[in-house]
Amino acid sequence: AQSVAQPEDQVNVAEGNPLTVKCTYSVSGNPYLFWYVQYPNRGLQFLLKYITGDNLVKGSYGFEAEFNKSQTSFHLKKPSALVSDSALYFCAVRAYSGAGSYQLTFGKGTKLSVRP
């Protein structure tokens, strides 16, 4: 079975500093990895995804993520954090099951707090 781990419940960073939100995964077969963000009272918004190719994926709002197959990681990064980036971030994985697996498996989420 596939699984996702987000080892940090919360990440605190100062505005203007780089941020990293960690994600590791476990799948059999090729992983398809996604990051979503959830602002208060809002739904899950898609940020970016890794399918194949370049290990550095660029997404919305200046976010990027680095896929590392050997470390089974897909960490979310941003060079310069904004206070408005404060939100809950979810990593998710889909993997080929052979029987047609449509669902996403989510991590428990990491709360990002950016202080002015």
Place this chain on the structure above:
Amino acid sequence: EPEVTQTPSHQVTQMGQEVILRCVPISNHLYFYWYRQILGQKVEFLVSFYNNEISEKSEIFDDQFSVERPDGSNFTLKIRSTKLEDSAMYFCASSAGSDRTDTQYFGPGTRLTVL
């Protein structure tokens, strides 16, 4: 930008009552999903739906749950007899295709509170 919408935003019900949660997927999408998130826990898959049929469902999606696309735009989740443990945020999602690489777009969620 097109988005998934859900109504109501918050539903309070008594244990044993039936509830229907409504979703309007993105208009050209063909695949629809329901997920739920119990407070403080992970987002969990419930069911996927395509061509008026359930494609896949999780262990959570038992006989108390059903889904329907009653018309060309709405996609509903019905819980026949709610239990306290059904209290959660329910998210609807849609995607254009069913490939593993297709992005699922989520609605804002319906918070269901069962008393």
